[in-house]
Amino acid sequence: xxxxxxxxxxxxxxxxxxxxxxxxxxxxxxxxxxxxxxxxxxxxxxxxxxxxxxxxxxxxxxxxxxxxxxxxxxxxxxxxxxxxxxxxxxxxxxxxxxxxxxxxxxxxxxxxxxxxxxxxxxxxxxxxxxxxxxxxxxxxxxxxxxxxxxxxxxxxxxxxxxxxxxxxxxxxxxxxxxxxxxxxxxxxxxxxxxxxxxxxxxxxxxxxxxxxxxxxxxxxxxxxxxxxxxxxxxxxxxxxxxxxxxxxxxxxxxxxxxxxxxxxxxxxxxxxxxxxxxxxxxxxxxxxxxxxxxxxxxxxxxxxxxxxxxxxxxxxxxxxxxxxxxxxxxxxxxxx
Amino acid sequence: xxxxxxxxxxxxxxxxxxxxxxxxxxxxxxxxxxxxxxxxxxxxxxxxxxxxxxxxxxxxxxxxxxxxxxxxxxxxxxxxxxxxxxxxxxxxxxxxxxxxxxxxxxxxxxxxxxxxxxxxxxxxxxxxxxxxxxxxxxxxxxxxxxxxxxxxxxxxxxxxxxxxxxxxxxxxxxxxxxxxxxxxxxxxxxxxxxxxxxxxxxxxxxxxxxxxxxxxxxxxxxxxxxxxxxxxxxxxxxxxxxxxxxxxxxxxxxxxxxxxxxxxxxxxxxxxxxxxxxxxxxxxxxxxxxxxxxxxxxxxxxxxxxxxxxxxxxxxxxxxxxxxxxxxxxxxxxxx
Numbered sequence: 001x002x003x004x005x006x007x008x009x010x011x012x013x014x015x016x017x018x019x020x021x022x023x024x025x026x027x028x029x030x031x032x033x034x035x036x037x038x039x040x041x042x043x044x045x046x047x048x049x050x051x052x053x054x055x056x057x058x059x060x061x062x063x064x065x066x067x068x069x070x071x072x073x074x075x076x077x078x079x080x081x082x083x084x085x086x087x088x089x090x091x092x093x094x095x096x097x098x099x100x101x102x103x104x105x106x107x108x109x110x111x112x113x114x115x116x117x118x119x120x121x122x123x124x125x126x127x128x129x130x131x132x133x134x135x136x137x138x139x140x141x142x143x144x145x146x147x148x149x150x151x152x153x154x155x156x157x158x159x160x161x162x163x164x165x166x167x168x169x170x171x172x173x174x175x176x177x178x179x180x181x182x183x184x185x186x187x188x189x190x191x192x193x194x195x196x197x198x199x200x201x202x203x204x205x206x207x208x209x210x211x212x213x214x215x216x217x218x219x220x221x222x223x224x225x226x227x228x229x230x231x232x233x234x235x236x237x238x239x240x241x242x243x244x245x246x247x248x249x250x251x252x253x254x255x256x257x258x259x260x261x262x263x264x265x266x267x268x269x270x271x272x273x274x275x276x277x278x279x280x281x282x283x284x285x286x287x288x289x290x291x292x293x294x295x296x297x298x299x300x301x302x303x304x305x306x307x308x309x310x311x312x313x314x315x316x317x318x319x320x321x322x323x324x325x326x327x328x329x330x331x332x333x334x335x336x
Numbered sequence: 337x338x339x340x341x342x343x344x345x346x347x348x349x350x351x352x353x354x355x356x357x358x359x360x361x362x363x364x365x366x367x368x369x370x371x372x373x374x375x376x377x378x379x380x381x382x383x384x385x386x387x388x389x390x391x392x393x394x395x396x397x398x399x400x401x402x403x404x405x406x407x408x409x410x411x412x413x414x415x416x417x418x419x420x421x422x423x424x425x426x427x428x429x430x431x432x433x434x435x436x437x438x439x440x441x442x443x444x445x446x447x448x449x450x451x452x453x454x455x456x457x458x459x460x461x462x463x464x465x466x467x468x469x470x471x472x473x474x475x476x477x478x479x480x481x482x483x484x485x486x487x488x489x490x491x492x493x494x495x496x497x498x499x500x501x502x503x504x505x506x507x508x509x510x511x512x513x514x515x516x517x518x519x520x521x522x523x524x525x526x527x528x529x530x531x532x533x534x535x536x537x538x539x540x541x542x543x544x545x546x547x548x549x550x551x552x553x554x555x556x557x558x559x560x561x562x563x564x565x566x567x568x569x570x571x572x573x574x575x576x577x578x579x580x581x582x583x584x585x586x587x588x589x590x591x592x593x594x595x596x597x598x599x600x601x602x603x604x605x606x607x608x609x610x611x612x613x614x615x616x617x618x619x620x621x622x623x624x625x626x627x628x629x630x631x632x633x634x635x636x637x638x639x640x641x642x643x644x645x646x647x648x649x650x651x652x653x654x655x656x657x658x659x660x661x662x663x664x665x666x667x668x669x670x671x672x
Contacts, residue, residue: 099530134562134594191532194435198531198566226470226615230534230570237562258470260614278596279562 003095003120003185004063005033008054009047010087012080013040014069020045021150022097023068025179029158035060040083045069054090064120066182067096076100085111095120097178099192122178123192132199132238134279139209140334143241144219144289145272147263149228149256151249152318153219154180156289159318160216160245163327171214174206176235180218190220191231198231202238212336217241223271224263225255233275240279243286243333244272245326250303251294265311286333287326288315339431339456339521340399341369344390345383346423348416349376350405356381357486358433359404361515365494371398376419381405390426400456402518403432412436421447431456433514435528458514459528468535468574470615475545476670479577480555480625481608483599485564485592487585488654489555490516492625495654496552496581499663507550510542512571516554526556527567534567538574548672553577559607560599561591569611576615579622579669580608581662586639587630601647622669623662624651 009023017024027034027047036052039045052060065087067076076098084094084102088111096102102119103109112119142160144153157173157180164171173180175187193201206215217239221228246268255262263271269285276283288307292300300317307315314325345359353360363370363383372388375381388396401423403412412434420430420438424447432438438455439445448455478496480489493509493516500507509516511523529537542551553575557564582604591598599607605621612619624643628636636653643651650661 099532131593132563134596191530193531194527195529195531195534195567195570196435196527196564199563224614226573227468227535228532229573229611229614230566230568231531232566233569234531234566237565257467260470275565278560278565 003122003182004093004118006035006062007033007064007066008052008057008062008087008092009034009037009049009068010065010083011037011039011043011045011047012067012069012077012083013042014045017045018150020069022070022179022182023047023066025154026066026068026182028155029183035062038065038083040080054087054092058091062092064093064095067094067098068182070097070178076105081105081107084108088112088115088117091115091117093118093120095122095182097122097182097189099123122181123189129193129197129200129204131197132203132234134199134237136240136280137203137208138211139206139213139215140211140243141206141215141217141239141241142243142245142286142330143217143236143239144245144247145232145236145268146219146222146247147224147265147268148222148249148252149225152247152289152291156245156247156318156323157216157218158183159323160326163323164214164216167327169214170210170212171216174215174217176202176205176218176220190235191228195230198234199238202235206239219247222255222263223268223275224260226258226260236272236276237279241276241283242280243284243330244276245287245289246272246285247289247291249291265307269311284333285311285313286329287313287323289318289323289326290315292317292320339518340429342371342398343369343400343402344388344393344398344423344428345370345373345385345404346401346419347373347375347379347381347383348403348405348413348419349378350381353381354486356405358406358515358518359383359402361490362402362404362518364491365519371396374401374419376416390423390428394427398428401428401430403430403434404518406433406514412441417441417443420444424448424451424453427451427453429454429456431458431518433458433518433525435459458517459525465529465533465536465540467533468539468570470535470573472576472616473539473544474547475542475549475551476547476579477542477551477553477575477577478579478581478622478666479553479572479575480581480583481568481572481604482555482558482583483560483601483604484558484585484588485561488583488625488627492581492583492654492659493552493554494519495659496662499659500550500552503663505550506546506548507552510551510553512538512541512554512556526571527564531566534570535574538571542575555583558591558599559604559611560596562594562596572608572612573615577612577619578616579620579666580612581623581625582608582621583625583627585627601643605647620669621647621649622665623649625654625659625662626651628653628656
């Protein structure tokens with residue numbers, strides 16, 4: 001999938017910033033591609049980049065309108081359709097990370113046909129996958145896992161890629177979600193793959209590689225989330241992870257969208273090792289990534305020190321304090 | 337999904353009987369619907385029902401040609417297309433359990449359009465599912481789980497439905513695979529659902545019910561299968577099983593289609609309880625179903641006695657020896 005850049009970020013009228021996390025993620029990791037944002041009345045998200053009309057966006061060189069929002073169930077609200085049609089008429093392609101296909105909405109399909117613009121559904125892949133084989137393939141792989149959804153798994157994998165490359169290591173971020181695909185320009189939204197092919201798609205996303213090459217695979221969901229644990233397990237098995245980092249959001253008390261309680265970091269470590277051994281008997285934890293965004297710095301540092309003491313692993317907030325400790329641990333555990 | 341009966345069973349030229357297990361399953365549980373079979377040169381499967389030409393099938397009242405075969409990856413072989421087109425031209429609807437949609441093959445789509453016949457893709461659902469919630473709902477549920485794929489999970493659930501109904505209990509088989517959908521005329525092929533909605537689809541398949549009603553939910557795959565464990569886990573979480581039966585095939589040494597070793601029955605019991613507790617803390621095993629088809633009767637009976645002694649659970653071959661022992665155990669564990 002090739003998406004033309006730069007982007008106009010469409011935020012609709014989402015009720016909170018978490019619903020626009022795709023847009024925030026793209027803007028954080030590819031700010032040079034995010035020329036401006038288009039927000040509807042009542043929108044509670046703000047990327048802090050210029051608000052542009054469609055005409056202004058085209059004038060500044062935008063080539064694709066990115067539907068950078070996710071909502072439960074992946075439905076496209078009725079009242080966004082007219083804006084998307086107007087975007088196509090203004091000369092922009094449209095790329096969406098929603099479950100629903102843009103082309104399944106008649107007004108959008110008709111406008112794309114009429115204007116000759118492209119529609120990209122980042123959550124859908126035209127690739128056909130084999131079922132997973134579970135046979136160990138060469139190359140090193142690190143998977144980010146979590147105590148819940150939306151706890152920083154993508155950020156952590158991207159930060160590790162950046163840090164490894166800065167050290168001169170051969171490393172690639174491997175996207176498994178729509179935001180990651182927008183950021184890396186390739187990959188598969190694993191939660192939209194047909195269930196039989198989850199682990200097979202991950203084997204495809206992270207193919208056999210040089211024995212010293214690192215793939216940094218973006219995790220999804222949580223083994224403890226009643227909605228999505230199946231996706232997380234298929235991803236773990238397909239990744240055949242040599243190493244994993246546990247991602248955590250310390251202010252959350254319930255799992256996102258359901259009544260279930262959050263597991264502890266130790267429960268996630270234990271279950272990931274237990275279940276991951278099916279396809280990689282040597283799987284091991286190499287760090288903890290805590291999203292401390294909601295905490296003052298002294299409290300954040302104290303919490304990370306507690307995590308180091310409790311688990312014997314480097315613990316950091318990748319966004320706030322970097323990932324050098326985890327990279328040092330990886331270098332020690334997997335000497336060249 | 338409503339499929340017109342009776343059926344002409346199309347077996348193609350599959351290389352072994354296991355590849356035609358859908359057709360065998362339909363014929364075993366709905367023999368009154370299976371009027372005849374259509375086999376191509378080299379076909380190694382045989383349902384033991386009349387071989388019919390298309391003209392003969394139509395003459396005997398057949399209304400739907402059932403593609404009763406499954407192959408790895410779900411692809412439709414090129415050389416079956418002409419037979420399917422001929423079936424449509426003879427006046428039959430066509431129903432398929434393959435992953436590939438019949439309508440995605442131009443020659444078939446064109447013939448269906450031209451003849452006005454219906455195409456059914458049993459593995460695909462037009463239903464939109466919410467994501468799973470994990471909140472406990474009323475009604476009793478039994479899930480069949482397995483040490484591997486194709487070990488008798490559907491047969492066991494169907495045998496339990498039949499046995500419970502014979503005892504006057506309120507019980508329904510809930511299909512989660514293509515054969516089950518052909519047999520029960522409803523349900524969802526869970527392995528073809530988009531990954532994010534696995535547990536949500538199971539919550540839909542087995543909705544809230546009377547507190548004394550039993551749903552007998554057909555399991556899929558195995559928590560220990562590197563290709564499909566994600567599907568099995570989402571199914572377990574969505575089922576919120578009160579009780580489960582472990583299904584096993586004792587002559588197998590490797591898991592179907594991969595190099596992984598078979599888990600033990602005890603490993604399956606332990607992991608099912610451990611992971612199932614996320615959505616039902618009271619989940620418990622109530623029996624073991626062993627497919628002893630390949631064993632002489634004395635060996636089969638000895639093996640079942642060993643399983644009873646080792647696990648303290650009723651053990652049977654549902655096809656050969658019935659399921660009364662498991663039903664007695666259920667009656668004792670869940671008194672009305």
